[in-house]
Amino acid sequence: MSAESTLLYLDGVSVSFDGFKALNSLSLVMMPGEMRAIIGPNGAGKTTMMDVITGKTRPDTGTILFEGDTDLTRLREAAIANLGIGRKFQRPTVFEPHTVWDNLELALKAPRRPLKTLTYAISRDDRSRIEEILDITRLSALRNRQAGSLSHGQKQWLEIGMLLAQDPKLLLVDEPVAGMTDAETEQTAELLCSIAGKHSVIVVEHDMSFVRALGVKVTVLAEGSVLAEGSLDAVSANQQVIDTYLGR
Amino acid sequence: MLLRFFLMGLDRKAGIVLTILAILAVAVPVMTLWVPADSPFHLSVFTVSLLGKYLCFALLALALDLVWGYCGILSLGHAAFFALGGYAMGMYLMRQIGPRGVYGNPVLPDFMVFLNWKELPWYWLGFDHFWFAALMVLVVPGALAFAFGWFAFRSRVTGVYLSIITQALTFALLLAFFRNDMGFGGNNGLTDFKDILGYDIQADTTRVTLFVATVAALALSYMIASGVIGSKLGKVLVALRDAESRVRFMGYDTESYKLFAWTLSACMAGVAGALYVPQVGIINPSEFAPASSIEAVIWVAVGGRGTLAGGILGAVLVNMGKSYFTGALPELWLFALGGLFVAVTLFLPKGLLGLGAQLKAKLPGRNKTSPLPNAKTADQKGA
Numbered sequence: 143m144s145a146e147s148t149l150l151y152l153d154g155v156s157v158s159f160d161g162f163k164a165l166n167s168l169s170l171v172m173m174p175g176e177m178r179a180i181i182g183p184n185g186a187g188k189t190t191m192m193d194v195i196t197g198k199t200r201p202d203t204g205t206i207l208f209e210g211d212t213d214l215t216r217l218r219e220a221a222i223a224n225l226g227i228g229r230k231f232q233r234p235t236v237f238e239p240h241t242v243w244d245n246l247e248l249a250l251k252a253p254r255r256p257l258k259t260l261t262y263a264i265s266r267d268d269r270s271r272i273e274e275i276l277d278i279t280r281l282s283a284l285r286n287r288q289a290g291s292l293s294h295g296q297k298q299w300l301e302i303g304m305l306l307a308q309d310p311k312l313l314l315v316d317e318p319v320a321g322m323t324d325a326e327t328e329q330t331a332e333l334l335c336s337i338a339g340k341h342s343v344i345v346v347e348h349d350m351s352f353v354r355a356l357g358v359k360v361t362v363l364a365e366g367s368v369l370a371e372g373s374l375d376a377v378s379a380n381q382q383v384i385d386t387y388l389g390r
Numbered sequence: 391m392l393l394r395f396f397l398m399g400l401d402r403k404a405g406i407v408l409t410i411l412a413i414l415a416v417a418v419p420v421m422t423l424w425v426p427a428d429s430p431f432h433l434s435v436f437t438v439s440l441l442g443k444y445l446c447f448a449l450l451a452l453a454l455d456l457v458w459g460y461c462g463i464l465s466l467g468h469a470a471f472f473a474l475g476g477y478a479m480g481m482y483l484m485r486q487i488g489p490r491g492v493y494g495n496p497v498l499p500d501f502m503v504f505l506n507w508k509e510l511p512w513y514w515l516g517f518d519h520f521w522f523a524a525l526m527v528l529v530v531p532g533a534l535a536f537a538f539g540w541f542a543f544r545s546r547v548t549g550v551y552l553s554i555i556t557q558a559l560t561f562a563l564l565l566a567f568f569r570n571d572m573g574f575g576g577n578n579g580l581t582d583f584k585d586i587l588g589y590d591i592q593a594d595t596t597r598v599t600l601f602v603a604t605v606a607a608l609a610l611s612y613m614i615a616s617g618v619i620g621s622k623l624g625k626v627l628v629a630l631r632d633a634e635s636r637v638r639f640m641g642y643d644t645e646s647y648k649l650f651a652w653t654l655s656a657c658m659a660g661v662a663g664a665l666y667v668p669q670v671g672i673i674n675p676s677e678f679a680p681a682s683s684i685e686a687v688i689w690v691a692v693g694g695r696g697t698l699a700g701g702i703l704g705a706v707l708v709n710m711g712k713s714y715f716t717g718a719l720p721e722l723w724l725f726a727l728g729g730l731f732v733a734v735t736l737f738l739p740k741g742l743l744g745l746g747a748q749l750k751a752k753l754p755g756r757n758k759t760s761p762l763p764n765a766k767t768a769d770q771k772g773a
Contacts, residue, residue, distance in 0.1 A: 196639060223641035235636045237629040244625055254641045256650045261395065262622040308640060 146210045149174045149312055149342050150195070155204030156366075157190055164190040165201070166366035172312070177338035179353045179374075180346045182363035183387045188346045189232070191363070192314050196229050197222040208312075224254060228310030232317045234297035238290030242281050242300055245289050246272045249304035272307065278333070279303035295326045302333060313343045319352050331355040350374075362387065395617045404616050407699050408609055414441075415605040419598045435594050440713065442601040442669045444706045449608045449662035451689040451701030453655040456615050458687070459696030460624065461651050462631035467556030468659055469682035470563050471531035473673065475660025477567075478530055480580035480673040481514060482523030483591070487584050500582070501575045511573045520587055527664040528657045535656030536649065543645040543652075548634070557680050564678035579674025586668050597669070604665045608702070611658045615698055618654070627651055688731045694741025703742060 145151040150172040157165040165187045172178060180188055193199035195206060197219040206214040214222055223229075237245050250268055253259070276282040279299045284292065289300060298318060305313055318334065319327040331352055337343060338358075347353055353360060353374055360377050362369045364386045370377045377383050418441065421433040450472050457463040489496040493503040497510055516522040538559060542552060570576035589596045618624050630637040630644045638644050667673045676682075685708075693704025708730070715723040734741065740748055 198635070218643075219635070219638040220641050220643040223639050229639045231636070235633050237625075237632060237636075239628055239632065240625060247622065248625055248629055248637075249640055254643065256623055256626075256647050259622040259626055260618065304640070 145207045148210055151207040153205040155194060155201045157199060157201050163366050168367050172342055175339055175342055177343045177358045179356055179358055179360045186363040187366040188363055226311035228305040228308045229314045230301055230305055230316060234301045236289040236297050236300050240289055241286050242289055243285045245300060245304055246275055246307045249307040251309045275303045275306050295322050313341050315345045317347055319349055327352055403699055407612055411605050411609045415602050418601055422598050435597050438597055438601050439669045442604045444709045445604045445608050446662045446666035447709055448702040448705040449611055450659050450686050451705035452611055452615060453658035454686050455690045455698055455701035456655045457651055460619060460627045461648055464553045465556045466553045467560035467683050468686055470560035470678055471656040471659035472663035473677035474531045475527045475663030476667040476673040478523055478526040479664035479667045481517040483583040484580050485518040490584055505570060527660050531656040531660035532653050535653045539649045539652040543648045560678050560683055561680055564675050567675035567678060579672060581672040583671060591668055600669050607661050607665055692734050692741055694743030697743045700741050700743040
């Protein structure tokens with residue numbers, strides 16, 4: 143398959159740590175606007191895959207292209223983020239000493255150079271964009287609260303809000319519902335589905351009912367490469383998948 | 391735009407600090423020069439220079455707090471930038487001595503004549519002009535900090551490893567400046583100053599003017615630091631202090647943010663050193679000693695890290711204590727200083743400025759979830 147019309151194109155990506163192959167010739171293609179769920183047992187390479195896409199880890203071999211022509215393996219984290227790739231970590235990391243509003247203001251798409259931020263004054267557009275995100279994430283009433291004092295679920299939401307503010311073309315989300323209540327999980331699934339379309343989203347998740355609620359194409363990883371790909375029902379019926387992951 | 395920048399940093403705390411400094415800038419000259427010597431309100435010139443020295447240290451503490459309190463860079467070598475600024479000023483003052491030195495050489499400072507040097511080394515050229523020396527007070531520490539920070543931050547050296555190499559930096563400079571071949575007066579450093587800008591450096595009016603200049607430099611630096619912290623750049627700094635990789639994945643090039651704060655801080659430290667030298671009358675390599683940098687860390691810890699005003703308060707109080715102890719009980723000073731650091735770390739993690747918040751948190755019914763003082767909430771107090 144050619145890389146031209148794709149948003150993200152991984153081909154033959156391998157990473158090893160001290161001889162352990164975290165990624166073994168992984169290939170994956172994402173189209174613009176697509177949403178994808180990635181599942182797989184622990185150690186399958188899900189987080190490492192996110193690391194190589196976002197520049198945290200350099201692959202030993204392989205190609206990673208963004209929008210068909212930008213080679214991500216040569217860029218640093220900040221440059222990759224500025225291309226339009228946002229990432230949400232497993233544990234919610236919001237800036238605890240800052241208010242909810244300031245967290246969103248920091249994330250908001252705007253010039254990132256130090257001299258630009260030194261003289262930054264919030265514009266009317268930026269203000270209404272933050273208001274909008276506060277609305278979507280149901281944090282409007284908490285805008286002046288210190289982020290550190292939010293509940294776990296609220297922090298997850300704030301972090302998703304920060305990613306929205308960043309307005310990335312591709313969003314990588316690592317276990318967004320870990321530690322959430324059922325109601326929160328359901329709301330989060332709704333939120334992610336409403337984001338998809340405008341943004342492409344890759345979700346890594348263990349929670350099968352959540353993946354089912356998303357209702358998107360699923361990629362199963364095992365031992366650093368793709369084991370199966372398709373709808374959740376199709377991959378659930380796959381004998382290899384049952385043996386390595388679901389059956390256990 | 392510049393005005394807006396300064397207004398951004400003006401909160402209640404800044405108002406208090408700037409008011410106190412303004413009062414000092416007026417009251418001290420009046421009490422020294424115009425209040426008669428037999429009045430209880432008279433200040434001796436000696437006291438003025440002592441206060442001036444404290445305020446130079448306060449400026450160093452402010453600079454250190456900017457990087458330690460807000461970017462999490464614990465510098466154990468900040469006195470190096472202070473001393474470099476001091477040497478730049480000292481070189482100007484040496485050139486002002488002219489033919490009045492012991493050997494009467496119109497160009498060469500005494501120590502060079504003594505070492506049998508025939509001409510001024512190239513790096514001393516230009517220091518007969520005040521403007522050039524004043525520029526070097528900013529450029530030399532700033533350039534060193536920039537180069538050091540460039541390599542250290544790009545290589546992602548953080549935490550204790552960074553602290554250790556800042557300590558190594560100041561120690562290397564200490565050894566270098568001790569050498570006579572360096573051309574900075576070796577062991578003895580630079581001293582015997584006569585004039586500054588044509589005024590007798592010993593005269594009462596000059597001393598008072600130097601004090602006022604120190605107050606002005608401290609006030610201006612406070613406003614700059616406060617403006618930086620209040621800006622979006624300041625919020626990025628605090629964010630990267632706590633979660634650097636998260637800030638990176640948001641598209642901020644954290645290295646250049648740290649480099650900005652680090653270089654700005656080194657320039658402030660250089661100014662502090664430059665004002666210190668004419669007031670104490672000497673600069674020698676002992677200023678580079680690791681202990682000087684560590685003392686500065688203690689001032690900030692005592693006053694309250696991440697508060698800006700805390701560094702100023704801590705520097706003045708600890709140095710007043712030092713002046714008292716080294717006069718009354720000289721052999722006990724280092725024990726007192728060490729004890730103070732241990733006590734502050736154990737009982738006042740937020741420093742003196744955080745004491746109010748700490749006591750409030752202990753009151754029943756408040757903050758039940760976190761009985762332990764949390765450094766992060768202390769940082770919010772000023773915002």
